[in-house]
Amino acid sequence: xxxxxxxxxxxxxxxxxxxxxxxxxxxxxxxxxxxxxxxxxxxxxxxxxxxxxxxxxxxxxxxxxxxxxxxxxxxxxxxxxxxxxxxxxxxxxxxxxxxxxxxxxxxxxxxxxxxxxxxxxxxxxxxxxxxxxxxxxxxxxxxxxxxxxxxxxxxxxxxxxxxxxxxxxxxxxxxxxxxxxxxxxxxxxxxxxxxxxxxxxxxxxxxxxxxxxxxxxxxxxxxxxxxxxxxxxxxxxxxxxxxxxxxxxxxxxxxxxxxxxxxxxxxxxxxxxxxxxxxxxxxxxxxxxxxxxxxxxxxxxxxxxxxxxxxxxxxxxxxxxxxxxxxxxxxxxxxxxxxxxxxxxxxxxxxxxxxxxxxxxxxxxxxxxxxxxxxxx
Amino acid sequence: xxxxxxxxxxxxxxxxxxxxxxxxxxxxxxxxxxxxxxxxxxxxxxxxxxxxxxxxxxxxxxxxxxxxxxxxxxxxxxxxxxxxxxxxxxxxxxxxxxxxxxxxxxxxxxxxxxxxxxxxxxxxxxxxxxxxxxxxxxxxxxxxxxxxxxxxxxxxxxxxxxxxxxxxxxxxxxxxxxxxxxxxxxxxxxxxxxxxxxxxxxxxxxxxxxxxxxxxxxxxxxxxxxxxxxxxxxxxxxxxxxxxxxxxxxxxxxxxxxxxxxxxxxxxxxxxxxxxxxxxxxxxxxxxxxxxxxxxxxxxxxxxxxxxxxxxxxxxxxxxxxxxxxxxxxxxxxxxxxxxxxxxxxxxxxxxxxxxxxxxxxxxxxxxxxxxxxxxx
Numbered sequence: 001x002x003x004x005x006x007x008x009x010x011x012x013x014x015x016x017x018x019x020x021x022x023x024x025x026x027x028x029x030x031x032x033x034x035x036x037x038x039x040x041x042x043x044x045x046x047x048x049x050x051x052x053x054x055x056x057x058x059x060x061x062x063x064x065x066x067x068x069x070x071x072x073x074x075x076x077x078x079x080x081x082x083x084x085x086x087x088x089x090x091x092x093x094x095x096x097x098x099x100x101x102x103x104x105x106x107x108x109x110x111x112x113x114x115x116x117x118x119x120x121x122x123x124x125x126x127x128x129x130x131x132x133x134x135x136x137x138x139x140x141x142x143x144x145x146x147x148x149x150x151x152x153x154x155x156x157x158x159x160x161x162x163x164x165x166x167x168x169x170x171x172x173x174x175x176x177x178x179x180x181x182x183x184x185x186x187x188x189x190x191x192x193x194x195x196x197x198x199x200x201x202x203x204x205x206x207x208x209x210x211x212x213x214x215x216x217x218x219x220x221x222x223x224x225x226x227x228x229x230x231x232x233x234x235x236x237x238x239x240x241x242x243x244x245x246x247x248x249x250x251x252x253x254x255x256x257x258x259x260x261x262x263x264x265x266x267x268x269x270x271x272x273x274x275x276x277x278x279x280x281x282x283x284x285x286x287x288x289x290x291x292x293x294x295x296x297x298x299x300x301x302x303x304x305x306x307x308x309x310x311x312x313x314x315x316x317x318x319x320x321x322x323x324x325x326x327x328x329x330x331x332x333x334x335x336x337x338x339x340x341x342x343x344x345x346x347x348x349x350x351x352x353x354x355x356x357x358x359x360x361x362x363x364x365x366x367x368x369x370x371x372x373x374x375x376x377x
Numbered sequence: 378x379x380x381x382x383x384x385x386x387x388x389x390x391x392x393x394x395x396x397x398x399x400x401x402x403x404x405x406x407x408x409x410x411x412x413x414x415x416x417x418x419x420x421x422x423x424x425x426x427x428x429x430x431x432x433x434x435x436x437x438x439x440x441x442x443x444x445x446x447x448x449x450x451x452x453x454x455x456x457x458x459x460x461x462x463x464x465x466x467x468x469x470x471x472x473x474x475x476x477x478x479x480x481x482x483x484x485x486x487x488x489x490x491x492x493x494x495x496x497x498x499x500x501x502x503x504x505x506x507x508x509x510x511x512x513x514x515x516x517x518x519x520x521x522x523x524x525x526x527x528x529x530x531x532x533x534x535x536x537x538x539x540x541x542x543x544x545x546x547x548x549x550x551x552x553x554x555x556x557x558x559x560x561x562x563x564x565x566x567x568x569x570x571x572x573x574x575x576x577x578x579x580x581x582x583x584x585x586x587x588x589x590x591x592x593x594x595x596x597x598x599x600x601x602x603x604x605x606x607x608x609x610x611x612x613x614x615x616x617x618x619x620x621x622x623x624x625x626x627x628x629x630x631x632x633x634x635x636x637x638x639x640x641x642x643x644x645x646x647x648x649x650x651x652x653x654x655x656x657x658x659x660x661x662x663x664x665x666x667x668x669x670x671x672x673x674x675x676x677x678x679x680x681x682x683x684x685x686x687x688x689x690x691x692x693x694x695x696x697x698x699x700x701x702x703x704x705x706x707x708x709x710x711x712x713x714x715x716x717x718x719x720x721x722x723x724x725x726x727x728x729x730x731x732x733x734x735x736x737x738x739x740x741x742x743x744x745x746x747x748x749x750x751x752x753x754x
Binding site: 113114116149157279300304308311312336337 | 490491492493494496521525526527531532533534535536539653654656657660677681684685687688689713714
């Protein structure tokens, strides 16, 4: 069967006389497509450390920096920017990304518009490395958008007025500091907290003592029994919580199905969903999905997952890591189609090197620039 | 929950003080986006009857014409073309399409790039009417592609060299006429036949007496028992058949699952699949899907279904009705990503009014024109 399929696609099977297929001359096509004769893709990259405004605390430890890799993909004098963000607990690093990117032969491609072929090559060049893969995907989208003179949200037909509010993360801390952080979050309309510790109720009550803004809850697999999880969800539901992300272990599909059946709030898959191949298996177990460019490998995969998630009847959320405005602006191109957005990664650092999407009155605000809409500062 | 979702999306829920959100002035945006101040969408349409080169025979009767509706969507002096094709047995007609299109208020839209909003409006304006809806979707894609100066296959990142061969339909007839038709099909590398009658084996044997080209089989729900279907499939598999489309009733999911489990050939859903909402339910019952613009409502839905079909591990086929080169060229924009194509609708008529994609050596051949790549003859 695959041979027959290949025949259809490339005419490789000899059944009946097969004519030589004259196609358009590649030079003719390239000229009209805005490509340049003789030009080819050129990839460069360098590490950069993001400095967090506040120390970031997780069960696995505390840190004040996040390592990223900045990517530049050049073609005929036009540069597309990309970024890989690699929080240490996810397994990638500047070293692994550097090794992955060094192994790519991008100069074999003389037409940046063959995005399907190029990104298939990147995907297949090594397993894993999804943040590094996302950096190339983002840079290629930025480059082709610039070559076409269009922002991606427009090519996808999204209304820039329909961008969502972004939630803003309030880190776990002492009650006094939490109250202070909530005050500092005044420009944002939705708060996000990470639960899954002994202090869950205290954290929510501390926030509620100073704000009645909607809260998104991310448990990061922290709750150990479904009964406790359901009790907490009901408690949270009475306190204007919007959804609960990954309440239990990502490997425990069945408990999430049990919760989704009973929960008054959406149960959103985060750790349980990485790439498109994971998506269909979540049907019936979760009611929402959190898509992140660094998990799935970039804008192309994210866009396909969003469409499929919609067909599955899922709520769709777009999340991020700590990132510059480069990767955040890339994610924001897709944000008019999501239900929930957590795109605050660039707001948490004090050494951004890109100017891109902004947050105005708590709402993600796209600009008219082509590609992903960024300029380097 | 839907209220909370709406809050995220449009800031409608009062929880915490909500700032007035200043967004980019629409004039500024429109100007940069290539739109024109004061311009609006204008829709016109007229009926046209396609004349078939050969009388077309189905179980339901014979005919030599297919009614279509040609649509023109104008914006700021640029015209996008669309088409609805309405074979009578599918329930739409020039009358129903005219009524549907007359009911649309397209001039409310002043920015053609808000494709998501516009096509959501078209979709929701009435149930059914998928060919009529497809005509607007195609015209809008043609229009926006022209305004951006790009063909859609390029914006989607598809390699125009990866277009498939199209199959060419050999109508059921007497052995002498069938042999004659096979000779006339010399430019095409793949043949397609409709089975499901008492003459199935005779038809295949007649073709095989003069050609060993691969054959695609469309049963149109014609086989009544799964055992007979499986026996026929094995017989066909020995005669270089590529796949079998809709062997049994579209309502009999279970028999198709039984066949898919046992069949050496892909079992492709056609009548069982209309719109995106049907797709996920086919998992495990079919191994392939036949997507047609006139069934699903246009290029946007078709593209999303293709991505999801891929995630489901399905073979993806693109089909058509009898159509001018307008709707065929629209479908062809997506064809580099399909496994099988049956895009011969324009080849079967002798009064085409568009020049668009061509078939060269049996292979679909895209051009560099923007939008869907057509000019009116």
